[in-house]
Amino acid sequence: MRSFTEAVKNRRSVYALGKNIPVLETEIMAAIERMTKEVPSAFNMQSSRVIVAMKDHHENIWHITENALKKIVPEDKFEATKQKIDGFAAGYGTILFFEESDTVYEMQKKYPTYADNFPIWAAQSNGMLQFAIWTELENMGLGVNIQHYNMLIEEDLKKIFNLSGTWDLVAQMVFGEKLADPEPIEKMSVGDRVQVFREI
Numbered sequence: 001m002r003s004f005t006e007a008v009k010n011r012r013s014v015y016a017l018g019k020n021i022p023v024l025e026t027e028i029m030a031a032i033e034r035m036t037k038e039v040p041s042a043f044n045m046q047s048s049r050v051i052v053a054m055k056d057h058h059e060n061i062w063h064i065t066e067n068a069l070k071k072i073v074p075e076d077k078f079e080a081t082k083q084k085i086d087g088f089a090a091g092y093g094t095i096l097f098f099e100e101s102d103t104v105y106e107m108q109k110k111y112p113t114y115a116d117n118f119p120i121w122a123a124q125s126n127g128m129l130q131f132a133i134w135t136e137l138e139n140m141g142l143g144v145n146i147q148h149y150n151m152l153i154e155e156d157l158k159k160i161f162n163l164s165g166t167w168d169l170v171a172q173m174v175f176g177e178k179l180a181d182p183e184p185i186e187k188m189s190v191g192d193r194v195q196v197f198r199e200i
Helices: 004-010 025-038 056-070 075-089 101-110 112-139 150-160
Strands: 048-054 093-100 142-147 167-178
Touching: 004 112, 025 048, 025 112, 048 056, 048 112, 056 075, 056 093, 056 150, 093 101, 093 112, 101 112, 112 142, 112 167, 150 167
Parallel strands: none
Antiparallel strands: 048 093, 093 167, 142 167
């Protein structure tokens, strides 16, 4: 098992995915449940919601996405789009991240002084949850990438998973067998991003 820092460093978007994963489904679910429980939220709001779709449900998400894109992408450009969507479907599963809007609204009513901040804090917590789960899955040897087809597919997903209308789709995280390592990326100098102040 890698150290936390190594896991964070190796957490990258992987698009070449397959279905022969190196871990058990039960291990994946345990990691997702553990992170969902432990990742913090402002005022202990716990507004994030997660659905894990595997096998037929996973592939159906990307079938729905393809059909939605077919309506808006020009026909002469659709083949490239289809190849991209097929790449997601080739993975093992998809994690759907939601925010439960009633939970946020109730916190706004309970703490009106901070009302404007609760949607921001909810988004921050959801982002932390995505990062934590992504890092855990990478540490287990899986390839992962994250997508945001939210408005195109949200209503269809709510229907097929019988979800409340108060669940707002935030992101779709695809995972599976890692078939290729990502290309290197350039990082800014950390000195351009971090400043330290000591004494006045």
